Amino acid sequence: MNDQNTARAHIFISGRVQGVFFRGTTRQKARSMDVNGWIRNLRDGRVEAVFEGPEDQVRSLVNWCHKGPRSARVDSVETDWEVPQGETGFKVRY
16 A cells, blocks of 8 residues: 555644544544544643545545544644555554
8 A cells, every 4th residue: 555645644733632532533534534543642742643545535634633623622733744654444542
């Protein structure tokens, strides 16, 4: 799955993004969009995620993270575009 249409985004989301079902909602959205990767809470209050899959779907999911679930307040999203690593499935990491 490492063709030219595959993208990988490594993102860090800041704001009120923990305790608002950000990880679970993102996992549901990613799975419904055939995007692979993972998401986890960081000790500093941010959420970190990697999205890998069709470029348009990955970009759409990154854009959604600027808003997040209804009860979240997203202050910023840092996005690094990386070389795809062949992620499979989408997991919440702890």
